[in-house]
Amino acid sequence: MTKPCRRTGWPHVVAFASLLAALAAPSGAPLGAQAAFATLKGVVTDAATQQPVSGVRVVIAATGRYATTDSIGVFELREIPSGVIRFFFTAPGYPRTSVVLALAKGETMVQRFELEAASAEVAAGDSTAKVQRLPAAEVTAEPSRGVRYEDFERRLKTGRGQYVTREVIEERAYNSLVDAVRGLRGVAIECGGSRGCLVRMARALPGCYPQYIVDGRPDNFFGPNVAVRDIEGIEVYAGASDVPGEFAGTDAGCGVVVIWTRNGPPPPRKP
Numbered sequence: 001m002t003k004p005c006r007r008t009g010w011p012h013v014v015a016f017a018s019l020l021a022a023l024a025a026p027s028g029a030p031l032g033a034q035a036a037f038a039t040l041k042g043v044v045t046d047a048a049t050q051q052p053v054s055g056v057r058v059v060i061a062a063t064g065r066y067a068t069t070d071s072i073g074v075f076e077l078r079e080i081p082s083g084v085i086r087f088f089f090t091a092p093g094y095p096r097t098s099v100v101l102a103l104a105k106g107e108t109m110v111q112r113f114e115l116e117a118a119s120a121e122v123a124a125g126d127s128t129a130k131v132q133r134l135p136a137a138e139v140t141a142e143p144s145r146g147v148r149y150e151d152f153e154r155r156l157k158t159g160r161g162q163y164v165t166r167e168v169i170e171e172r173a174y175n176s177l178v179d180a181v182r183g184l185r186g187v188a189i190e191c192g193g194s195r196g197c198l199v200r201m202a203r204a205l206p207g208c209y210p211q212y213i214v215d216g217r218p219d220n221f222f223g224p225n226v227a228v229r230d231i232e233g234i235e236v237y238a239g240a241s242d243v244p245g246e247f248a249g250t251d252a253g254c255g256v257v258v259i260w261t262r263n264g265p266p267p268p269r270k271p
């Protein structure tokens with residue numbers, strides 16, 4: 001959903017770069033609050049027209065707390081708990097859209113979001129509207145992997161990033177996560193020492209390793225060691241410019257590897 005900023009044709013000729021830079025300025029919240037929570041600032045535009053969308057409700061899914069975009073599509077949400085947080089975007093004329101972002105303590109994340117309008121309907125009683133009946137057509141689609149993988153499947157359709165599905169893993173008989181991503185564009189494999197082979201992005205500096213997201217949660221300990229038999233899908237983003245907004249946290253500069261397991265995250269340990 002998040003795309004690189006482009007200059008738009010707003011009536012007041014406001015450049016996105018300048019607007020986002022202004023949003024990134026300190027909000028004036030107490031230092032203690034800044035350290036304990038995160039802040040999300042953003043601009044919401046229409047994906048087709050690139051015009052700002054006012055009146056969009058940006059909701060924190062876990063708490064229901066929300067902010068509403070102003071006349072130029074700008075909003076700000078403060079005191080957000082750190083971690084991987086899901087947000088809902090709702091507005092008249094647009095289907096509800098969800099975004100998952102990884103927020104660090106004290107972080108102020110500035111993003112641009114785009115909404116795709118719902119299909120226009122012909123108004124009843126419009127004498128100028130012409131309706132053309134189309135011939136029946138057979139539509140085929142890949143079966144869904146389930147609700148838990150809806151974000152993975154949505155990004156898979158966009159073509160942004162690189163993907164390895166369970167079908168490819170089984171077809172090519174990969175033995176490890178390293179085997180599954182070896183050969184992808186922009187991926188380098190480092191082998192040697194007691195750590196074995198590690199995934200690193202070719203554009204990253206030496207010693208700069210990717211952020212791992214496992215089933216929607218940052219996990220740099222378990223991520224590199226997920227058994228390939230447990231993997232349903234892999235997303236690989238080789239650089240910060242490739243990373244979707246929902247994963248654009250503080251560690252995205254070294255690339256991001258998103259892993260979706262077949263069984264979901266393990267249950268929390270009981271004390």
